Amino acid sequence: MGQKIKHREIYQFQYNGESFALNVSSSKAFALDExxxxxxxxxxxxxxxxxxxILKGQYPENEINQRLDNIFEGYEEDNDNSEMGPYLCYTLVLHPSRRCISCKYCFGTSPNIIKKGIDFNTAKKAIDCFINQxxxxxxxxxxxxxxxxxxLIRFDLVKDIYNYCQEIREKxxxxxxxxxxTNGTLLKKEQIDFLMSTDxxxxxxxxxxxxxxxxxxxxxxxxxxxxxxxxxCIQIEGYDHLGFAVTLTGKHPNVKEIFLTLYDLKMADAISIRPVRYDNGNYSINKNNIRxxxxxxxxxxxxxxxxxxxxNAGYLYTILNGEDFLGKFLKIIFCQDMLSTRCDAGKSRFSVNYNGDIYVCPVLLDNPNLHGYL
Structure with missing residues (x-):
């Protein structure tokens, strides 16, 4: 069951007779004592x-107050008023192309999407602003x-951006x-040779x-x-790290079958399965299929x-080695790989469009009310 505690949703569940809780706001999970x-x-x-x-007399008073502080007020790192230190890693999302194949669940098929990718000069300006400011x-x-x-529709631009990042790295x-x-349909010999010659x-x-x-x-x-x-993909030989990115839909929820099919191909050392973001139609994950x-x-x-x-730890390693949705949750539980915030949009992740407009999330592109400027 889930409870709202001072604007924080705590989801409590049982597994093998033990109690656990998930703080939805920060994605932190922890074992619960009585x-x-x-x-x-x-x-x-x-x-x-x-x-x-209610609990007075059942437990020591100082223990009750300490637990109440933790649950109702949040630990120091969860407090909305606490200062957050610098992030170790920042991400800038650029859009070389806004054209693709025709995935049935993709929001990119919307007629409101502006089909214009970023040019090299704007990309350079965005990278400079990102790193320096x-x-x-x-x-x-x-x-x-x-x-x-x-x-890869704009393969030359990908190469130019990579080379520019190399210059900055050295300087x-x-x-x-x-x-x-990549959707993989344009991974021909020229593209593969270049990618395998880089990091x-x-x-x-x-x-x-x-x-x-x-x-x-x-x-x-x-x-x-x-x-x-x-x-x-068969042409990719000797590459140190290749991952498969999977979108899990409500129409095809058999995550084990999907995972094992890709694992048995023996092509990737990371398989990342993430829920679809499509919010309607046969492919969404909704109240009708969430169970x-x-x-x-x-x-x-x-x-x-x-x-x-x-x-046989290879299966587990493969989902921990990428951006798998379940894998991230397992890292939080078992590796204490905690998140300071549930979403990094506008904190350690930014996106820039063809016009040099800055968005906190790439999904928000084309919304005229939700951006800043380089």
Missing amino acids: LNSTIISLSNQYSRVQISE LAPDGKKYIIDLSGSGEP LDRDILVTFV ILFGVSLDGPVEINDDLRIFRDGRGTYKNIIGN EVKENYDTFMEFLLEQTLAG
């Missing part, structure tokens, strides 16, 4: 003062060219990583077995993309536990 579990349960009906009175205290910078289209002695996700980190979008992928990710003439993508999605994740989690306990 006292914390009792306080969270009571908070749905009673105020802090009332809970203190928006985030001068960063230890690492990521230039993400995934944007809202297929970056300023900064750690700058160029990265992007660009790239992934390929593939949504599972052929029948699922080709229901979701299609060319504009209606043909499926699976055969084309796999044929291109089925959760059940499929339960099945997948049980599989990972069984395999890991049996000594």
Whole structure:
């Protein structure tokens, strides 16, 4: 069950007889002892003062007050008024292209999308502003060219941006990583040879077995993309780190089947499955299918536990090695890889469009009321 505690939603759940809680606002998860579990349960009906009175005599008073402070006020790092130190890593999202294939769940098919990508001069200006003004205290910078289209449509621009980042890296002695996700349909020999000669980190979008992928990710003439993508990926040999990026939809929620199909290809050392952001239609995750999605994740989690306990850690490693949604949650729980905020938009992540307008999130592009300027 979930409770709202001073503008923070705490979701409490049971697993194997143990109590756990998830702070939705920060994505922090933690195990609960009896006292914390009792306080969270009571908070749905009673105020802090009332809970203190109810528990008086059952636990030491100082222990009750300390737990109440933690739960109702939040730990120091969760306090809205606490100062946040500099982030270690900042991300700038650029949009070389806003054209792509025709995925059925993509918001990029909206007629309101301006199909204009950034040019090199604007990209340079954005990178300079990002490193020198928006985030001068960063230890690492990521230039993400995934944007809202297929970056390899403008392969020459990708090369120019990478070379410029190399110049800055050497001149300023900064750690700058160029990265992007491609739909894989344009990964020909020229592109592959260049990418493998650099330290660009790239992934390929593939949504599972052929029948699922080709229901979701299609060319504009209606043909499926699976055969084309796999044929291109086979040419990538000896690359240290290739990841598959998967969009999980409400229509195809079998996360275990999707994962194992891609894992068995033995092409990628990272598989990142993330829920679709499409909010309507047959492909969204909504109240009608959320139970089925959760059940499929339960099945997948049980599989990972069984395999890991049996000594087959490769499956778990593959989802921890990328940006997998479940993998991030597991890092929070088991590795204490805590988040200071649930969303990094406008804090350590920014986006710039073709016109030099700055947005806190790439999804907000084309909204005239939600941007600043370089």
